[in-house]
Every structure is written in structure tokens, then in C-alpha cells.
Amino acid sequence: MVGPVASRLSPLASKAPCGVILVVAPLLGCESASRQYAPPKLGALLATPDPLSLGELDAGRTADGVLVLKNAFDQPVTVTSVATSCPCLTTSPPSFRIEAHDQRELKVTFDSAEEPDFRGGLSIDVTGSDASGKTVFRGRVNLTVLAAPGREDRR
């Protein structure tokens, strides 16, 4: 477990100079230092791949993928809810339990039917919580929506 934890912390460590000198951060190109200082993505479960890429899609298409959630600890973890930053991405199952040192697949489905005019890149956050509301995993799903072939794109 030490390996994944260390690798997840290392990007944070590389930004340490900006954090140490927050007062003069704007002068040093660290304007968004506080934004970059997102809390480390440590949870009870490790979501892989990170990010999950669904590639490029034509508008109106749907896409599926799988996030693998690994429980590297000695206690079972129960996920009671999974939230995403976009209504366009749904997950299944809605709740589940992962035994100690076990893993489980979380299916993610992208569907832009509600926003058919959307074009561009998406980086969607997927967050799982336990019964107390504590975040137990964070994942990310990336994809790009392109104009459908032969269709005049609207601005």
C-alpha cells in the first residue's frame, strides 16, 4: 500500500515551493496555488485506472467503462452512494460492499442525451461515500465529445 500512497502524494510534494511561499505565490506564477493544493486523493478505496479514458465520442453516442475499486485495507468498506459531477455519467451498482483486500468493478455509463449540443472535453469526477458521508474513493472519467459526422455544428 505504501507504493500507491506515495505515488499519489508525490504530485503534491512537487508543488511544495508554491505552498511554502503562498504570500508571494502570485509573483512566482503560483496564482492558483490554493487551487492546486487539492487534498490528496486518499480514500479507503483506490480507483483505477485514474483517470479512466472513454476516448472520443460522436455527439449523441453513449459509452461504457469500468473503474476498478481496490480495498487494500484490513477492514471491509461499504459504499452507500456514488456521485458524479455530471448528470451525463451514471454508475452501477448504486451501493456495494468490498471485503478486505478485495476489489470490485464499478460500471460507468456516459450519455449526453440531455445535452445533445455539448462539444468538447469532459473530465468527470466520481466520488463514493459511506453511510457517514465520508468520501471513500475518488475517480475521474475523461472523454471528448465531437460533432457527429455530417452534422453542421452549432455554436
Next chain:
Amino acid sequence: MNRPPAWASWLGGSLLGAGILALVFVAASYWFLGSPAHALAYLGGKRVVASPSIYDFGEGHIGDSRTAVFTVRNLGGSEVTITGGQTACTCIKLGKYPVPINPNGSVDLSFTIRLSAQNPSFSQPIILYTDLPNQPTLALQVEGRVLTPRPH
């Protein structure tokens, strides 16, 4: 009458000098780059900045639309192109790219936001991609509160 000690004269002169320098910096910032914040960003190596960087639409009901307008300014002496964008939600329309920005020029970028029941506390990032090797992205943020659907 006692004369002030030497250190007091030195301190007074230094403060006056620093004040004049600060005044010159602020005036030059407004004259050349539009604001001291832009000047600081320029000194930090940034060549494109957005104003505001965080757009707060206040409150809106589920199903409502809002338009967030960001002014993206090119602080440099050569053309910059916004090559694309990325959001965390299809509820934010990104518009059409590429968008060129003239040297020392600016463009207004509009994003249409459709409010959904996803999060009562709306906070979504927008990442713009540029063709600048030293500043490949520009981070924007849209925030606000989403209320229950408007009564009919």
C-alpha cells in the same frame, strides 16, 4: 530644537522611496497591462489571464440557464490561441474553438450553464487550453446555488 536621529531620516527616506516606486508600479500596471493583478501575473510568467477567474451566478432554479462571461486577455506581444476547453459537466456549453487573441488584446468567452439537480451547491471548473508552451491551460470556475424547480 533636537534634530531627528539619522536612522529616522533614513527610514523616512526609504519609506518615501518605496511609496514612489509602488505608485509607479501601479500606474505602469494600469497603463500597460490593465491592472496590478495582471502585472503580477505577467511577472509570474503568465501570458493569458481571465477576469473574473471565478464567476458566481448567485442563485438559480433547476432547469434555468445562466450565461457566464469571462474576459480572456493576452498580456503578451504575440497572438495566443485558445485551442479548446474541458469541463466536468455537459451542463456547461463550451462554445466553438479555436479562438485567437491578438497581442495585448482580449476576447469575451461566454458559457451557457444549465442548472440541474445534480448539486445544490454548483461549483464546476472550466479548463481552457492554449497554444502557449509555458501556459498550456487556463483555469476558470463557475459557482452558484441551485434551488428547487421554479413553481408553475
